[in-house]
Amino acid sequence: SAVISQKPSRDICQRGTSLTIQCQVDSQVTMMFWYRQQPGQSLTLIATANQGSEATYESGFVIDKFPISRPNLTFSTLTVSNMSPEDSSIYLCSVEKGYTFGSGTRLTVV
């Protein structure tokens, strides 16, 4: 299974600012997925990121709020823009098949 390195592991941010989360995979993968886990809730898919094309967003998530980059087959970033306290969550990335996850980014917005 692929090994995914995700950073930062946690951050505390001021409202109105943006945070970029990075995921690095130890092998080439076509598809990467970004999830959000709100406090006490399950994981919710934010978007699917294919290399070489625009990310596909799930209902309730928009590109202006969660822009994603996928510059190559081993790397992706998710930006949480113009943050509010409601964005306080754990953000996780995953890859196709293998179904492995990064260790998550615990974001607190104050």
Next chain:
Amino acid sequence: QKEVEQDPGPLSVPEGAIVSLNCTYSNSAFQYFMWYRQYSRKGPELLMYTYSSGNKEDGRFTAQVDKSSKYISLFIRDSQPSDSATYLCAMSGGGGADGLTFGKGTHLIIQP
């Protein structure tokens, strides 16, 4: 109705007991079923992966899928305190090409 229903617990059992964790779902397109274990402040760890209906065993863990009832189960035999974690069921229709739909997770406590 949510697509995947899972009792959040907590479920507390004594060490050595057999644990049964369950999820129900409504989307008949789901064909791939997974169970994840998540420790506090960690990412989910894949435990079991099953395609379509049937049973799959791996050590102390057995996963069952009944597509006719839209019901999946995870059994843990000889439970250990180290099994204390949140267990998440997840499913998809595309076998790796789709994102996953998760249950809410069951918080399991194994009492020494």
